[in-house]
Amino acid sequence: MIEFTQVSKYYQGRAAVNALTLNCPEGAFTVLAGTSGSGKSTTLKMINRLVEHDAGQIRFAGRDIRDTDVQTLRRRIGYAIQSVGLFPHWTVAQNIAAVPQLLRWPKRKINDRTDELLGLLGLEPAQFRSRYPHQLSGGQQQRVGVARALAADPDVLLMDEPFGALDPVTRAALQREIRRIHRLMGRTIVLVTHDVDEALYLADRVVLMDAGEVVQQGAPYALLRQPASPFVREFFASSEPGVRLLSLETVAQRMRAQERFNGAAVPYNMTLREALSRFVELGVVRLGVTDAAGQPCGVLHFNDLAGAEPSV
Template sequence: MIEITHLCRVYGSLVAVNDVSLTIADGEIVAIVGTSGSGKTTLMRMINRLVEPSSGSIKIDGRDNREIPAEELRRGIGYAIQGHGLFPHKTVGENIATVPKLLKWDANRIKARVDELLKIFNLDPAIFRERMPHELSGGQQQRVGVARALAAEPPILLMDEPFGALDPIIRDKAQADLLEIQRRYGTTVVIVTHDMDEAMRLGTRIAVMDKGQLQQFATPAEIIAHPATPFVRELLESGDRALRLLSLRDVAELIEPGDAEGNPIDAATSLRSALAECLWSGRETLPITSEGRLIGRIRRSEIERAARFDNFEGAQR
């Protein structure tokens, strides 16, 4: 559990983070969302002490983070940033092995862990382990960045706009990967994003920041139903609500038995992406796969039905 209490960070006359209190439960994904300069990154970086608070405190599992030795903090908290931050002169395998090496894991354990992570992220170890970062696509580099952050199985993962540079389709896949990893390891994830749709898709709860202040900390459904301040309402209205509702839900929810023509989509894809695929390829139905196996199909008409707010509220109950 991460308990943030009356946290402030001041730069000269600027209050970057202003009296923020919130508690993040184990295994949650908390998305910090807000406009540029609202204090999202500063707030997150105080968790792993890349930034020191001016006042207030952060406790991790009951311990003040200032009392936790730097190495222990680094080991317990993975950190992934936009642009991946991979070491350009190290192979993919060496990049992922960075923290386990610091922790002096033995070579066999490191190799097993590197290969396990590469497989989880759909990168064949035999092909990718020895590659250099510049030999990967942007999406592959992003996955290696997250794999590296997860290498020592940290209970907490901090992510700063990790998917910001990815194109929408790859971004959707990267988000699905993150959800899968989170389910598998039960990692507590704090992710900074300026994209409300991404926050809605990933967050078990969303922290909305404006000018250093926490405007609302609530589930996506609560935020849609009851935006706490005019700013939150404005942020919500900045996109299309029907599409936002679809980005919250996975294809898996609307699977039906049967075949369909053309390229399949994964069951973890958002309904929003599935609709985009229907429209793009002119198909009324799409085949659905899970772990590479065909498991059914989805209908465009069902996706459109799910986009109606009434049905969304029904699905939440």
């Protein structure tokens, strides 16, 4: 969907991004991760031409972005940033409707879309539609920012540290929300973060950057299990790679489906990381597993947490 070929950007003669070649596949959740100053935001902003690249080629849906009118390009690309940037004198509904208005959508369609997005992001439309940004908490503002970026049903959603500056609980809730929305809508998303946990939780594909270059890109599992360089290992090793691996899999992937157990149970879609916590908390070596209807569907053994690798 978005392809960079040998793309560079220079500031005062220094490369902020150097000969970058990367691919953000259609429908995938791509996360640009890396240390501060590694060129993540610059890379993201080059996609919607907030920053113009100096060398190489960027293609969007098969076309060179320089061959597309900037406004047309931006209408196809939603953009959400940490500082939110809501218009302070506009209500929540007016903020969300900004791009659909520009596109002259009929009023009815705009209203329906606004309410749909508010609902999707966990904000009761009747309660929030008419509020102004200053009447919202930081987390609610971030949600409205994401709703606004999604409003005109863009092909791609770009997010630059959209959950930064939030407390851990609200941040986790919004991460769950955006992951759910991604699965629901199958939208192509490119998100920038320097948070290792966030990258691994959200990404189908991680692009790890350092000093303006891609050091490794691929499925989170591959980066954790086969780091291409000491830098990659170091980036993830700062906190418990084993536990991180567990957070990428669910109970259903390791349970023994033919067994039944009458003791404590966990849901099939719980991550193995959470299941590990339950094992330790309860002091047990087996946990029953329940399906979506709450019916027993297998047993998870503590030993199986260290079992065979899933396919990547």
